[in-house]
Amino acid sequence: QKEVEQDPGPLSVPxxxxxxxxxxxxxSAFQYFMWYRQYSRKGPExxxxxxxxxxxxxxxxxxxxxxSSKYISLFIRDSQPSxxxxxxxxxxxxxxxxxxxxxxxxxxx
Amino acid sequence: xGGITQSPKYLFRKEGQxxxxxxxxxxxxxxxxxxxxxxGQGLRLIYYSQIVNDFQKGDIAEGYSVSRxxxxxxxxxxxxxxxxxxxxxxxxxxxxxxKTQYFGPGTRLLVL
Numbered sequence: 556q557k558e559v560e561q562d563p564g565p566l567s568v569p570x571x572x573x574x575x576x577x578x579x580x581x582x583s584a585f586q587y588f589m590w591y592r593q594y595s596r597k598g599p600e601x602x603x604x605x606x607x608x609x610x611x612x613x614x615x616x617x618x619x620x621x622x623s624s625k626y627i628s629l630f631i632r633d634s635q636p637s638x639x640x641x642x643x644x645x646x647x648x649x650x651x652x653x654x655x656x657x658x659x660x661x662x663x664x
Numbered sequence: 665x666g667g668i669t670q671s672p673k674y675l676f677r678k679e680g681q682x683x684x685x686x687x688x689x690x691x692x693x694x695x696x697x698x699x700x701x702x703x704g705q706g707l708r709l710i711y712y713s714q715i716v717n718d719f720q721k722g723d724i725a726e727g728y729s730v731s732r733x734x735x736x737x738x739x740x741x742x743x744x745x746x747x748x749x750x751x752x753x754x755x756x757x758x759x760x761x762x763k764t765q766y767f768g769p770g771t772r773l774l775v776l
Contacts, residue, residue, distance in 0.1 A: 563704060586763075589763075596772070598668075598767035599707075599754070599767045600767070601764055604763070606763075643707070654706040654707045657705075657706055
């Protein structure tokens with residue numbers, strides 16, 4: 556079993572939809588949680604970074620962490636075609652990151 | 665502009681050849697990392713370095729080598745011992761206390 560599980564998708568939604576992307580993990584030592592966005596043939600770009608359980612909002616993006624369930628989510632409101640990318644969750648218990656496999660999101664105009 | 669640069673963008677390797685991928689950062693970060701990404705897969709750690717003149721193997725170090733002679737630079741050599749080198753290679757950096765890593769644009773390595 557992988558330490559971090561992420562549905563690979565692809566997830567296809569119409570423009571304007573609310574998108575929910577999720578990861579589950581098994582290592583209870585993970586304390587810091589990140590979401591990266593990766594466009595095709597580009598490097599990952601840090602989107603959100605959270606430490607504690609709860610919600611963190613940044614514009615159209617909300618990151619949610621539930622440590623008791625070992626479950627994290629990224630919500631995208633009013634999704635745009637420019638949001639079409641692969642979204643990677645990542646988490647660490649020190650300086651080393653463990654990544655999920657990524658979910659490919661397609662937002663159709 | 666602060667950031668991480670990788671070169672070249674595309675690299676072609678002939679069988680039996682060693683090739684070197686460049687990674688430079690001007691973020692004043694102490695730690696640097698190399699990852700390999702295969703289609704549809706997450707990132708796998710090849711090597712990392714938390715300080716100049718020191719580096720450690722990651723999960724898939726076989727067939728790769730690195731050096732860290734300068735804080736700003738962390739080149740990766742893909743040796744002929746790496747039998748399946750075709751992949752997207754990503755360099756990242758962070759502060760030693762930082763919990764997040766920042767990535768370069770990547771190098772795509774293809775085998776002729």
